[in-house]
Amino acid sequence: DADVTQTPRNRITKTGKRIMLECSQTKGHDRMYWYRQDPGLGLQLIYYSFDVKDINKGEISDGYSVSRQAQAKFSLSLESAIPNQTALYFCATSEGRRGPQETQYFGPGTRLLVL
């Protein structure tokens, strides 16, 4: 079984709808991250969480919110989806005890299309 899972894998929604993307991990890691990937732009950090009580904005948090329900679960919400939020979204985790050089482990991604 995969260590970092994301649901759904694909989602089509309409402008103005609220949607939630979910991420679960079985690695026992403290830190979790949400990124979006756009062609030609690489990955940009939306939000990150160092533990259940510590949530921080990344580079592009406007229009997004997150919830860290437990150590293993980190959800990303689009309160009112707009077409330029069409992208590939990745969840990632890291142990949180090895310093900045620690590896991040990525889920398979959620492909979101906002019409």
Place this chain on the structure above:
Amino acid sequence: AQSVTQLGSHVSVSEGALVLLRCNYSSSVPPYLFWYVQYPNQGLQLLLKYTSAATLVKGINGFEAEFKKSETSFHLTKPSAHMSDAAEYFCAATHSGTYKYIFGTGTRLKVLA
């Protein structure tokens, strides 16, 4: 501010040829550097990372990268390309005091038969 630049958004090589993917960084403090690979319809997985222990870093699948401080580079190489190497490759950086990665824009590698 830290930044990562990957030269060449698309690179094509023949099977068996040398693979060279370029990454340059900008950082006022010593960086930690990573190469990740993304196969189609999959998430990113770590190929290798530089953590200041050794300037030549060997990774999985025959890839290696050399940290060159004077050139602010961390280029990824593989002596002989295989069809299975076709993927998108991302260079990323962090530094002491942050857990946030800064990613390059990626290089898509195509391997020609």
